[in-house]
Amino acid sequence: MSNEKDWPLWEIFIQSKRGLDHKHVGSLHAADARMAIENARDVYTRRNEGNSIWAVLAENVHSSKPEDQGAFFDPADDKVYRHPTFYPMPEGVKYI
Amino acid sequence: MMDEKQAEEIFQAKVDAEQKIEPKDWMPAEYRKNLIRQISQHGHSEIVGMLPEGNWITRAPSLRRKTVLLAKVQDEAGHGLYLYSAAETLGIGRDELNDQLLTGKAKYSSIFNYPTISWADMGAVGWLVDGAAIMNQVMLCRTSYGPYARAMVRICKEESFHQRQGYEIMTVLSKGTAEQKAMAQDALDRWWWPSLMMFGPSDANSPHSAQSMKWKIKRQGNDELRQIFIDRTVQQSEYLGLKIPDPKLKWNEDTQHYDWGEIDWTEFFDVIKGNGPCNKERLTARQKAHADGAWVREAALAYAEKQAKKKAA
Numbered sequence: 192m193s194n195e196k197d198w199p200l201w202e203i204f205i206q207s208k209r210g211l212d213h214k215h216v217g218s219l220h221a222a223d224a225r226m227a228i229e230n231a232r233d234v235y236t237r238r239n240e241g242n243s244i245w246a247v248l249a250e251n252v253h254s255s256k257p258e259d260q261g262a263f264f265d266p267a268d269d270k271v272y273r274h275p276t277f278y279p280m281p282e283g284v285k286y287i
Numbered sequence: 288m289m290d291e292k293q294a295e296e297i298f299q300a301k302v303d304a305e306q307k308i309e310p311k312d313w314m315p316a317e318y319r320k321n322l323i324r325q326i327s328q329h330g331h332s333e334i335v336g337m338l339p340e341g342n343w344i345t346r347a348p349s350l351r352r353k354t355v356l357l358a359k360v361q362d363e364a365g366h367g368l369y370l371y372s373a374a375e376t377l378g379i380g381r382d383e384l385n386d387q388l389l390t391g392k393a394k395y396s397s398i399f400n401y402p403t404i405s406w407a408d409m410g411a412v413g414w415l416v417d418g419a420a421i422m423n424q425v426m427l428c429r430t431s432y433g434p435y436a437r438a439m440v441r442i443c444k445e446e447s448f449h450q451r452q453g454y455e456i457m458t459v460l461s462k463g464t465a466e467q468k469a470m471a472q473d474a475l476d477r478w479w480w481p482s483l484m485m486f487g488p489s490d491a492n493s494p495h496s497a498q499s500m501k502w503k504i505k506r507q508g509n510d511e512l513r514q515i516f517i518d519r520t521v522q523q524s525e526y527l528g529l530k531i532p533d534p535k536l537k538w539n540e541d542t543q544h545y546d547w548g549e550i551d552w553t554e555f556f557d558v559i560k561g562n563g564p565c566n567k568e569r570l571t572a573r574q575k576a577h578a579d580g581a582w583v584r585e586a587a588l589a590y591a592e593k594q595a596k597k598k599a600a
Contacts (some may be wrong), residue, residue, distance in 0.1 A: 195581065196588060197382050200375065217372045217438070220381055222584075223591035234365040238445070239359075257311045 201227040202252055204245040205235055213245050221246070294505050302503050307433035310376040318502055319458045321495060322432055323377050324393075325504065330370030331388045331395035335569050339403040340412065348406060355452050365480030369438040376434045376435040389574050397555065398419075398481050407460055407467075407474035413453015415475075415482040418457065418520065421446050422512050423486070431503035454523065461527040468528075475524065476532045484555045517545050 198220040204213035216235050221227035227246035235241065254264055271277050280287060294313050295329055307388065308314055337360050345362065347353035371384055387393035403409065423447060427439040458469040490496045490508040499505040519538075524531050535548035558566070 195382065195584065198584065198588060200381075216441075217369055217434075218375065219368060219372065222587035223594065226587065226591075233361075234368050237361070237365065237428065254311060257309065281554060 198222050200249040201231075201246045202249050203227070203231040203235055204247070205231070205241045206243040206245075207241055213243065218227055218249060299501075302431050305503075307436060308431050318504075319377050319497070321499065321502070321504060322435065323374055323379050325495075325499075326370055326374040326377075326435055327384050327387065327487055328394050328396075330367050330374060330384070331393055332399065333334070333363045333367035333370060333446055335399045335573065336368075337396045338569055338572055339401070339565075340409065342403050343406065343409050346406070347409075352409075352456075359413070359449050359452065362449065366445070366568040368476055369441055370435075373432075373434040373438045385577065389570070391561070391570060396485060397558040397563060399569060400558050400565045401477070401481055402565050405470055405474060408478070410453050410456030410460060410471065411474035411478040413449050413451075414457050414523070415453075415478050415520070416485070417446060417449040417453060419485040419516055420481045421450060421503045422516050426506045426512065429503075429506050435504075445582045457527055457529070461529055471527065472529050475529050479532050479556075480550060483513055483517070483550055486510075486516070488552070488555070507525065517547055521524050521545055522533070579598070 199222075200218055201221055201224075202218050203216050203217050206213045216231075219227065219230050221230050224246055229242050231244045231246060234243065236244070247251060267273075295315055298308070298314055298318075301312075308318075340360050340363075344353060344356050347356050355599070370383060374384060375381060386394070388395070403412065421443065424439050424443050428436055430436045430439065430444055457471055457474075460467040462468075472503060487493055487509040490510050493509055496505065496508060500508070521531060521536065533548045536548060537546050539546045557563070561567075
């Protein structure tokens with residue numbers, strides 16, 4: 192095993208077109224943010240897939256816990272009234 | 288707290304229901320181990336796979352061929368990165384992955400231990416080697432581990448030009464002078480059997496196959512994929528007017544597949560063991576590249592630390 196210090200890991204997000212969300216595409220190692228963004232350009236946008244790049248240090252990404260997934264998300268489970276299809280509309284009424 | 292058996296049942300039910308497994312999900316230790324082995328091997332293959340083609344960048348016969356080959360080799364580097372990035376989500380570090388390759392602990396596809404001795408080999412590698420790899424990669428787009436499947440989708444999108452540019456080289460050579468045609472035939476003769484070996488041992492003798500199918504890491508068996516590859520490639524070779532070096536190759540009306548000869552498995556296992564024509568050369572080249580790049584990695588890190596300090600001050 193080498194004693195060399197690894198470059199930190201960055202998570203890369205790409206916006207493919209103006210107006211769209213930045214989407215996670217993968218990760219890479221880079222010494223600093225500038226290098227992360229330049230390397231992300233070289234590996235993730237070789238075919239014009241990108242319009243804008245975000246690089247986030249992987250250690251700064253926090254995530255919900257999959258083992259709590261059920262309990263964590265269940266407040267939304269029984270609230271069908273949050274969807275428009277819950278409300279029957281009288282026939283013939285338009286534009287609603 | 289769930290016990291191990293319960294957790295495994297939930298895991299298998301997810302897999303059976305075609306739900307992807309994501310990095311933070313519970314997974315059997317063997318599933319994780321298997322995936323790290325397979326994904327890293329796959330990543331190493333992309334990286335080592337740059338060497339036989341890099342060999343021809345400076346000697347490509349035209350500027351067009353040269354730019355195409357450069358783009359292709361650059362893609363392989365990117366594919367290596369996508370795969371390493373997927374492997375890292377399973378908890379293994381990049382330094383460890385790298386070490387495993389450089390010390391010979393991890394394997395890479397044996398096909399890259401064969402030499403590329405003529406320009407026609409660039410054609411045969413793209414057409415056959417990338418062709419065979421694509422068969423496997425298309426299947427892996429549906430693999431059960433999310434990050435691996437996503438990496439594969441990305442790779443497949445990029446990879447199809449690789450096979451086409453190879454076939455284009457073969458087309459030009461096989462429609463060219465007698466000497467060019469002979470070159471193309473010679474390349475096909477040398478690359479045909481090693482390409483078939485890329486699908487791995489027969490399922491009956493493949494140590495990881497059954498478990499990988501159950502976990503849906505693999506979706507199709509080695510023999511099935513190999514047969515589809517043969518069926519598709521024969522027609523492509525006929526168009527080129529080249530002969531596949533297998534006297535037993537024959538269309539079978541009953542099975543609607545080609546019958547074909549026997550792979551030399553002794554050669555296969557011998558190359559895996561390290562006795563192929565280029566095993567040593569490939570590993571030495573990777574070790575040298577890594578050692579030669581050490582100062583760059585150190586300098587970049589030192590610069591980043593200095594800048595960070597300046598900013599903090």
